[in-house]
Amino acid sequence: MPALRRKVNEREPSLAIQGHPTGPTGPLEKRCTVTQADNNSHILSGLTDNILDKDPEETSEWIESFDQLVEAHGTERAQYIMRSLLQRAGAKSVGVPMVTTSDYVNTIPADQEPEYPGDEQLERRYRAIMRWNAAVMVQRAQRPEISVGGHISSFAGLATLYEVGQNHFFRGKDHPGGGDQVFFQGHSSPGNYARAYLEGRLTEEDLDGFRQEKSKEGHALSSYPHPRLMKDFWQFPTVSMGLGPMNAIYQAQFNRYLQNRGIKDTSEQHVWAFLGDGEMDEPESRGLLQLAANDKLDNLTFVVNCNLQRLDGPVRGNGKIVQELEAFFRGAGWHVIKVLWGREWDPLLAKDDSGELVRIMNETLDGDYQTYKAESGAFVREHFFGRSEVTKEMVADMSDEDIWNLRRGGHDYRKVYAAYKAAMDFKGKPTVILAQTIKGYGLGSSFEGRNATHQMKKLTVEDLKQFRDRMRIPVSDEQLEGDLYDIPYYHPGPDSPEIKYMLERRKELGGSLPLRQEPSTKVHLPSDDAYKQAKKGSGKQMAATTMAFVRLLKDLMRDKEFGQRIVPIVPDESRTFGMDAFFPTAKIYNPAGQNYLSVDRDLFLSYKESPQGQLLHPGINEAGATAAFTAAGTSYATHGEPMIPFYVFYSMFGFQRTGDSFWAAADQLARGFIIGATAGRTTLAGEGLQHMDGHSPVLAGTNPAVRHYDPAYGYEIAHIIKHGLWEMYGDHDGDHDFMYYLTVYNEPLPQPAEPEDLDVEGVIKGLYHLKAAEIDGPRAQLFASGVGVPWALEAQEILAKDWSVSADVWSVTSWNELRREAKEAEHYNFLHPNEEPKVPFITERLANVEGPIVATSDMATLLPDQIRQYVPNDWATLGADDFGFSDTRAAARRYFKIDSHSMVVRTLQLLAKRGEVSKDAPAQAIEKYRLLDVNAGTSGVPGGDA
Numbered sequence: 001m002p003a004l005r006r007k008v009n010e011r012e013p014s015l016a017i018q019g020h021p022t023g024p025t026g027p028l029e030k031r032c033t034v035t036q037a038d039n040n041s042h043i044l045s046g047l048t049d050n051i052l053d054k055d056p057e058e059t060s061e062w063i064e065s066f067d068q069l070v071e072a073h074g075t076e077r078a079q080y081i082m083r084s085l086l087q088r089a090g091a092k093s094v095g096v097p098m099v100t101t102s103d104y105v106n107t108i109p110a111d112q113e114p115e116y117p118g119d120e121q122l123e124r125r126y127r128a129i130m131r132w133n134a135a136v137m138v139q140r141a142q143r144p145e146i147s148v149g150g151h152i153s154s155f156a157g158l159a160t161l162y163e164v165g166q167n168h169f170f171r172g173k174d175h176p177g178g179g180d181q182v183f184f185q186g187h188s189s190p191g192n193y194a195r196a197y198l199e200g201r202l203t204e205e206d207l208d209g210f211r212q213e214k215s216k217e218g219h220a221l222s223s224y225p226h227p228r229l230m231k232d233f234w235q236f237p238t239v240s241m242g243l244g245p246m247n248a249i250y251q252a253q254f255n256r257y258l259q260n261r262g263i264k265d266t267s268e269q270h271v272w273a274f275l276g277d278g279e280m281d282e283p284e285s286r287g288l289l290q291l292a293a294n295d296k297l298d299n300l301t302f303v304v305n306c307n308l309q310r311l312d313g314p315v316r317g318n319g320k321i322v323q324e325l326e327a328f329f330r331g332a333g334w335h336v337i338k339v340l341w342g343r344e345w346d347p348l349l350a351k352d353d354s355g356e357l358v359r360i361m362n363e364t365l366d367g368d369y370q371t372y373k374a375e376s377g378a379f380v381r382e383h384f385f386g387r388s389e390v391t392k393e394m395v396a397d398m399s400d401e402d403i404w405n406l407r408r409g410g411h412d413y414r415k416v417y418a419a420y421k422a423a424m425d426f427k428g429k430p431t432v433i434l435a436q437t438i439k440g441y442g443l444g445s446s447f448e449g450r451n452a453t454h455q456m457k458k459l460t461v462e463d464l465k466q467f468r469d470r471m472r473i474p475v476s477d478e479q480l481e482g483d484l485y486d487i488p489y490y491h492p493g494p495d496s497p498e499i500k501y502m503l504e505r506r507k508e509l510g511g512s513l514p515l516r517q518e519p520s521t522k523v524h525l526p527s528d529d530a531y532k533q534a535k536k537g538s539g540k541q542m543a544a545t546t547m548a549f550v551r552l553l554k555d556l557m558r559d560k561e562f563g564q565r566i567v568p569i570v571p572d573e574s575r576t577f578g579m580d581a582f583f584p585t586a587k588i589y590n591p592a593g594q595n596y597l598s599v600d601r602d603l604f605l606s607y608k609e610s611p612q613g614q615l616l617h618p619g620i621n622e623a624g625a626t627a628a629f630t631a632a633g634t635s636y637a638t639h640g641e642p643m644i645p646f647y648v649f650y651s652m653f654g655f656q657r658t659g660d661s662f663w664a665a666a667d668q669l670a671r672g673f674i675i676g677a678t679a680g681r682t683t684l685a686g687e688g689l690q691h692m693d694g695h696s697p698v699l700a701g702t703n704p705a706v707r708h709y710d711p712a713y714g715y716e717i718a719h720i721i722k723h724g725l726w727e728m729y730g731d732h733d734g735d736h737d738f739m740y741y742l743t744v745y746n747e748p749l750p751q752p753a754e755p756e757d758l759d760v761e762g763v764i765k766g767l768y769h770l771k772a773a774e775i776d777g778p779r780a781q782l783f784a785s786g787v788g789v790p791w792a793l794e795a796q797e798i799l800a801k802d803w804s805v806s807a808d809v810w811s812v813t814s815w816n817e818l819r820r821e822a823k824e825a826e827h828y829n830f831l832h833p834n835e836e837p838k839v840p841f842i843t844e845r846l847a848n849v850e851g852p853i854v855a856t857s858d859m860a861t862l863l864p865d866q867i868r869q870y871v872p873n874d875w876a877t878l879g880a881d882d883f884g885f886s887d888t889r890a891a892a893r894r895y896f897k898i899d900s901h902s903m904v905v906r907t908l909q910l911l912a913k914r915g916e917v918s919k920d921a922p923a924q925a926i927e928k929y930r931l932l933d934v935n936a937g938t939s940g941v942p943g944g945d946a
């Protein structure tokens, strides 16, 4: 008989484990915590399922015993016992599936809460004032002639979550450890502004500039956290749901990376991310949790504001978002802390010997929880406590008001403090705090918990009065009854006890947050030596531009002073790009090092992981790689340590897949290099529709912070990168905040040495004269970019040989930059009609250039067409529109009509139209080169990895 076997008709004493998912639980003080189970049973550690049954008889007794339990007490009771046993097994390090959810109660029992270290009364006083000012700011911005909107309810609900952090945890930049990094929830920005106002960082005039960024310039506040628009205030853009969680994870990883590489001591810097429960439905919010667990990022805390609502309505009306997130995060290896109930519930839970209260808490759906707080105490009595005689009795002595005042945990300073402290103290895992709150808390009955509350921006006189009374703001009825859009802000004055206390707290913690700074750390840019090799070309060897880039990167990394600042980032394609050469020397970053015997350890280019590794390898994970790029590319501001990311990836999976992250990176003023390797719609040869990128430069062109280049040769790449580094980190008065996007290819082609008289300005501005015609004849101009250039050179020869046409070849290094500059000139001329008009660079360069232009690239025609209006010459574009496909490069180019012979025919057509060659020449050429036959194409070299 198993030792633990008991008669099933005896009443079981509670197994006393806090955190079982359903069924009755014992009183709080009898439950033991799950901390140890939390530590040991982790889905990542794997399970053994092939253990032999050594004692079948004993096993069957256990099973029989269980069957009797089900029969006597039903499935619910059996479920409780089973889960409790599983949980206990986890605590005893017995390998069984972990229990992923716990009861719908606070993870930290009341008797284990630490003392609250602050003056709660004072803290609540200025929290109330912040709530008032934040709402008034939005209200004033709703003045009919302005009506620029804003959110009131989200901050009202999460004020406590911010304030406990601001008063006791978030370290500012003056802290000796360097300060924390806090990702504030985007649409709760009114709360940050309201605090900054009380702290004396913003004035009333500033608050009145909310969302009027141009019309109130100098006193404008951006709608959401936009560092680009408020460079001295916001650090992290968060409002595009899902990007904040990703970026926070990679920020925490990057902090550790800097630490491990010996660049900066970040051991005292913590990353906090405030997220919405609705936001957690974004795949980006959940998709990268594993990295944080694998890297043991205990320098990271997520706080999910579980108001159970998103914009339209409940997040999980029919379910429980907190429970779902608990299971999800725990399964991903995170430490989970739930803060669900305020202190007023503690005595009730302590009395809950039968477990009925916890049962009801467990069983109540989110949709109902939301409704309770939009109703009344009487309603809660009837619909919540009234569901069981025991619980009804429990609150019999309480008034409806007392019941109404039973708070949710996320509004209780003590409960939130306990959770934050536990998160900071916990080692070995990242922590998520799931805090239950009410959306629109304190705003009165027309806001609290209403489905429409997210979008509500205006308070009525009645709302305002109710709100004023609850917040105890000294504003008279008359002031509220006048102009509804002239409701006064309230500041108790810098010498009031609450403000003095508040400022003192921040001073002690290292100054105000959020705060963005750009410490002026000088970067020693690489010496000219680093670029020497790239300018030499590849001699007789054929080399793809991807390879030319990688060689240059290697040379830059060798630079004594500068090299260590480079952060190469590759999502699992290093071998494709020839970057496996970095493995043995630069090594792949892994905080755990390499604890296994590497299969290729004897090879020269063996896979090498190290805590000091320089290469960030996020796995097959472009989203994470872009987040890593963002963290590295903003390190100059976040850490005062300029680091230069070179993020290398399949170009198709860049701007198309992670465009929004690049947009956020631009908002965050990231600097660095984005390398779209294996670019082009014909160049990848065998990879097909989903890989052949002909449009990323067009997408990149829509991001104002991105300079795109489509270089043809290694020496062009050298000049572009050199210029890029100077633009980002050189000593000049211009804008430094750019990301350079280079498309490079994998087609092995001759890499010539840099011409002696290279027009470097042209390379940077987007176009230079590469090769003059060698004969006299009708004049034409061949423009080409990237991998199109060598074929334009071939077309030049064919035009001369077969048609006596004198064509020049131009390498267009950047269609986008040519357009950008031309647009700027055009805009200037528009606004300065009486001044000497500016001539765009492209127009000026072509002033004396004769003949029609045929512009070709491996990309969509939209790319070259951008500059057409600035070019006086006749013009034709050849490009690769439509989906890509797999074939040989020669066949694909012939199909799209972007090969040398297509360039020849198109040139002849333009010349024929001008009467400079015979009218029949184009048709003859089509015939001669069998232009309609894809098998007759010859413009393409086989080989090159993909």
Ligand SMILES: Cc1ncc(C[n+]2csc(CCOP(=O)(O)OP(=O)(O)O)c2C)c(N)n1
Binding pocket: 154, 187, 239, 240, 241, 242, 275, 276, 277, 278, 279, 280, 305, 307, 309, 310, 311, 439, 454
């Ligand atoms: C990617 C993206 N989609 C949609 C939105 C619009 N939006 C802003 S806030 C919001 C609701 C947020 O709900 P939740 O995350 O629960 O935050 P809460 O306000 O409830 O704290 C939505 C849909 C957005 N900002 N980003």
Ligand SMILES: [Mg+2]
Binding pocket: 276, 277, 278, 279, 305, 306, 307, 308, 309, 310
């Ligand atoms: Mg929500």
